[in-house]
Amino acid sequence: MKELLITHARLATMRGGRYSMIEDGALHAKDGRIAWVGPTSEVASARISEADALDAHGALVTPGLIDCHTHLVYAGDRAKEFALRLQGATYAEIAQAGGGIASTVKATREASDADLTTQSGRRLDALAGEGVTTVEIKSGYGQHLEGELRCLRIARGLAAGRSVSIVTTLLGAHAVPPQFKGRADAYVDLVCNEMIPAAAREKLADAVDAFCEGIAFNPQQVRRVFEAAAAHGLPVKLHADQLSNTSGAALAAEFGALSADHLEYTDAAGVAAMKRAGTVAVLLPGAFHFLGETKRPPVQLLRERGVPMAVATDCNPGTSPTTSLTLMLNFACTLFGLTPEEALCGATCHAAAALGLKDRGVLEAGRRADLALWDLGDPAALAYAIGGKRPVMVSTGQ
Ligand code: DI6
Numbered sequence: 001m002k003e004l005l006i007t008h009a010r011l012a013t014m015r016g017g018r019y020s021m022i023e024d025g026a027l028h029a030k031d032g033r034i035a036w037v038g039p040t041s042e043v044a045s046a047r048i049s050e051a052d053a054l055d056a057h058g059a060l061v062t063p064g065l066i067d068c069h070t071h072l073v074y075a076g077d078r079a080k081e082f083a084l085r086l087q088g089a090t091y092a093e094i095a096q097a098g099g100g101i102a103s104t105v106k107a108t109r110e111a112s113d114a115d116l117t118t119q120s121g122r123r124l125d126a127l128a129g130e131g132v133t134t135v136e137i138k139s140g141y142g143q144h145l146e147g148e149l150r151c152l153r154i155a156r157g158l159a160a161g162r163s164v165s166i167v168t169t170l171l172g173a174h175a176v177p178p179q180f181k182g183r184a185d186a187y188v189d190l191v192c193n194e195m196i197p198a199a200a201r202e203k204l205a206d207a208v209d210a211f212c213e214g215i216a217f218n219p220q221q222v223r224r225v226f227e228a229a230a231a232h233g234l235p236v237k238l239h240a241d242q243l244s245n246t247s248g249a250a251l252a253a254e255f256g257a258l259s260a261d262h263l264e265y266t267d268a269a270g271v272a273a274m275k276r277a278g279t280v281a282v283l284l285p286g287a288f289h290f291l292g293e294t295k296r297p298p299v300q301l302l303r304e305r306g307v308p309m310a311v312a313t314d315c316n317p318g319t320s321p322t323t324s325l326t327l328m329l330n331f332a333c334t335l336f337g338l339t340p341e342e343a344l345c346g347a348t349c350h351a352a353a354a355l356g357l358k359d360r361g362v363l364e365a366g367r368r369a370d371l372a373l374w375d376l377g378d379p380a381a382l383a384y385a386i387g388g389k390r391p392v393m394v395s396t397g398q
């Protein structure tokens with residue numbers, strides 16, 4: 001894209017963590033960057049001549065949406081487990097009986113690279129169809145060195161031929177593989193001594209994540225993973241306090257994590273630690289809904305403390321089989337009590353912060369020309385619909 005001038009738009013700039021609307025606004029982008037944002041009445045005529053001009057006729061323009069937490073590289077599905085859960089089995093019981101993550105690891109290992117790429121690409125395309133221009137993808141269904149690196153390579157490769165940015169996260173410490181049953185520490189050695197160094201060396205991961213939970217890794221083990229990540233210059237994130245309070249949020253904050261995610265069982269001390277560290281709270285209402293969870297994350301505390309809240313799909317086969325970020329905006333409001341404005345911040349400016357990206361998520365001069373145009377007037381309409389909103393046009397500045 002050389003130049004783009006949008007006029008007569010309702011611009012939800014998302015500056016300062018608010019809609020920060022410019023009514024009858026205009027946006028001028030040049031060489032992939034936003035050059036100017038302001039009222040249409042102030043557009044200099046000189047700007048129009050060269051630009052590719054677009055009259056939005058009052059339609060809404062937002063930053064391109066950002067899904068900052070997905071596990072979308074996997075094969076197969078877990079529909080059978082869904083049926084079991086409906087009959088009373090819990091997620092933890094299924095995992096302990098060898099199902100759960102382990103069954104997706106098996107299906108993922110058995111899939112060819114081409115098949116895994118196709119299945120994952122479909123999910124990515126579904127997200128992108130809703131105006132998502134940046135997607136974080138975690139590994140975690142490989143569970144040995146080559147398997148994890150393969151998932152990261154496939155994730156990175158999905159960007160080819162698509163106008164969507166991919167950010168990758170190594171989640172080697174997702175679950176204890178069956179062959180390491182009772183030897184979780186030995187598996188953590190593998191994560192720390194082999195996976196993290198290899199992912200860093202091959203520049204396959206932008207961050208490192210872990211699942212801190214009774215059915216996964218304890219805080220001491222997560223600490224080792226985070227120390228190894230730090231030694232290799234990689235920022236960290238954490239699946240924290242999803243099913244129980246393990247003080248995961250505070251642990252993530254201690255390591256200056258970009259984000260702590262889930263947080264259903266996080267307490268006031270965890271929220272305070274996140275505030276001090278500048279750690280973003282990533283809320284995942286799809287998993288909450290799908291697991292029939294009743295304990296909500298401490299939204300009011302996060303709000304009072306001023307901890308930025310992001311909202312993401314958690315796209316994965318076990319706890320959040322969805323590819324609709326706009327549905328998550330609706331869920332964040334209806335299930336967690338976010339306002340539509342907070343929800344949209346959660347998929348734009350705060351999601352960018354959860355990924356450590358400073359060049360997108362807000363419409364202002366200097367940032368990427370990364371935006372979506374919606375056939376909607378009110379920005380609350382994005383969270384109001386029960387999913388499935390599709391933009392009229394997206395630009396990623398490419
Ligand atoms: N928490 C989750 O919700 C997903 N991973 C995690 O650590 C679940 C992944 C799965 O069940 O396949």
Ligand code: FE
Nearest residue numbers: 069071239314
């Ligand atoms: Fe997750």
